[in-house]
Amino acid sequence: xxxxxxxxxxxxxxxxxxxxxxxxxxxxxxxxxxxxxxxxxxxxxxxxxxxxxxxxxxxxxxxxxxxxxxxxxxxxxxxxxxxxxxxxxxxxxxxxxxxxxxxxxxxxxxxxxxxxxxxxxxxxxxxxxxxxxxxxxxxxxxxxxxxxxxxxxxxxxxxxxxxxxxxxxxxxxxxxxxxxxxxxxxxxxxxxxxxxxxxxxxxxxxxxxxxxxxxxxxxxxxxxxxxxxxxxxxxxxxxxxxxxxxxxxxxxxxxxxxxxxxxxxxxxxxxxxxxxxxxxxxxxxxxxxxxxxxxxxxxxxxxxxxxxxxxxxxxxxxxxxxxxxxxxxxxxxxxxxxxxxxxxxxxxxxxxxxxxxxxxxxxxxxxxxxxxxxxxxxxxxxxxxxxxx
Numbered sequence: 001x002x003x004x005x006x007x008x009x010x011x012x013x014x015x016x017x018x019x020x021x022x023x024x025x026x027x028x029x030x031x032x033x034x035x036x037x038x039x040x041x042x043x044x045x046x047x048x049x050x051x052x053x054x055x056x057x058x059x060x061x062x063x064x065x066x067x068x069x070x071x072x073x074x075x076x077x078x079x080x081x082x083x084x085x086x087x088x089x090x091x092x093x094x095x096x097x098x099x100x101x102x103x104x105x106x107x108x109x110x111x112x113x114x115x116x117x118x119x120x121x122x123x124x125x126x127x128x129x130x131x132x133x134x135x136x137x138x139x140x141x142x143x144x145x146x147x148x149x150x151x152x153x154x155x156x157x158x159x160x161x162x163x164x165x166x167x168x169x170x171x172x173x174x175x176x177x178x179x180x181x182x183x184x185x186x187x188x189x190x191x192x193x194x195x196x197x198x199x200x201x202x203x204x205x206x207x208x209x210x211x212x213x214x215x216x217x218x219x220x221x222x223x224x225x226x227x228x229x230x231x232x233x234x235x236x237x238x239x240x241x242x243x244x245x246x247x248x249x250x251x252x253x254x255x256x257x258x259x260x261x262x263x264x265x266x267x268x269x270x271x272x273x274x275x276x277x278x279x280x281x282x283x284x285x286x287x288x289x290x291x292x293x294x295x296x297x298x299x300x301x302x303x304x305x306x307x308x309x310x311x312x313x314x315x316x317x318x319x320x321x322x323x324x325x326x327x328x329x330x331x332x333x334x335x336x337x338x339x340x341x342x343x344x345x346x347x348x349x350x351x352x353x354x355x356x357x358x359x360x361x362x363x364x365x366x367x368x369x370x371x372x373x374x375x376x377x378x379x380x381x382x383x384x385x386x387x388x389x
Contacts, residue, residue: 005056008047012056023048039080165340168347169322172339263327263334266299266309273362275369277376286376288369290348292359297332298342302377306337306344308356316357323356345370 005012010022026044030036050056264280264287272291279286290298295311308323309332310316316333319325322340325333337343342354348363355361 003057003059004047004050008044008051008056010051010056016052019048019051037080037083039076039083043076164350168341168344169339171346172343175344263307263329265329266297269297273364275363275366277369277373285380286373288373290361290363292361294359296357296359296361298348298354298356298361300345300373302373302380304344306342308335308337308342308359309333310335310357310359312357320356 008019008022008026010019014022023044027041028034030040030044032038032041050058264285265282266287266289267278267281269276269278269289269291272293275288275290277286277288285302287302288300292298297309297311299307299309301307307326309329311331312333313331315325315328319335320340322343323335323337326336327334341347341351342356342361345366348354348366351363353360353362
């Protein structure tokens with residue numbers, strides 16, 4: 001006798017959860033969508049309901065059931081057997097059809113060609129991939145070489161710039177050594193002393209000898225009466241030509257031309273990066289100047305000295321070694337450029353662009369302005385034209 005427990009595949013002592021789990025497994029196997037049938041699914045459902053209601057030990061064939069239930073079960077079993085036979089026949093038919101089915105020849109050739117093309121494309125792709133990796137390696141190597149050459153070029157440029165600076169310093173020193181020595185203007189306060197001493201010497205020379213004797217008599221013990229001295233001391237009237245000679249002797253030689261102040265005042269010019277010729281405001285002498293975009297000026301006088309008129313409201317703390325502070329004029333701090341870059345005409349003609357402090361001076365049209373400046377300097381008497389060495 002087959003019980004509902006045996007049909008469902010559970011034991012009498014199992015829990016409701018185990019019975020339910022077993023029912024889910026069987027129902028998923030015999031479900032019509034999973035290859036089962038409706039009759040098997042119905043039979044599993046009846047077995048689960050019987051076990052759930054506590055009738056798992058009863059006969060599944062229905063000895064305890066009525067005759068109607070047994071007849072229904074028999075008809076259901078017969079129907080299931082027929083469905084199983086039909087399904088088995090369909091399965092055999094499908095297997096035989098699949099075994100006898102063949103792929104057409106043109107499709108086989110096409111598939112073979114596609115497989116060959118696929119291999120060719122794969123080999124070509126691998127070849128291009130290797131070339132790409134090789135090019136990446138070459139690019140990295142060239143990049144390293146370029147960086148190395150760039151560093152070497154920067155180092156060479158720095159060494160060349162240092163060498164040019166040293167050459168300019170040596171040229172400036174040689175120029176100063178070759179230039180004739182000129183007397184510097186006397187310091188303030190010394191001129192009037194020399195003039196006073198000269199006048200005192202002239203006055204002493206003009207005093208007659210008798211007057212000298214009268215002044216020195218008390219010192220040397222001369223006891224002669226004043227009357228005798230008064231009789232002997234007779235200053236004869238000098239010849240008419242003597243005062244003229246004396247005055248001529250007392251006159252000093254022609255006065256030297258006025259010297260250039262340390263930092264004369266300049267005229268402001270709105271044009272930047274162009275050389276221009278102008279005249280100092282406090283002395284009638286020309287100068288050659290170049291203005292930067294920041295408002296500072298490079299000024300050269302007729303002697304060949306170069307100065308920078310720095311447009312700053314304060315005096316910089318850090319100053320290049322080739323600059324010497326002179327004075328403050330207007331709103332400028334004036335520095336002399338005795339040597340180095342910017343100290344000669346040659347340096348401005350070669351450099352074209354010079355940076356001093358934070359100002360950049362661009363020298364573009366120096367040659368024509370230099371000729372005009374030399375002519376202006378020649379028109380001023382007692383001045384030396386600008387040094388063109």
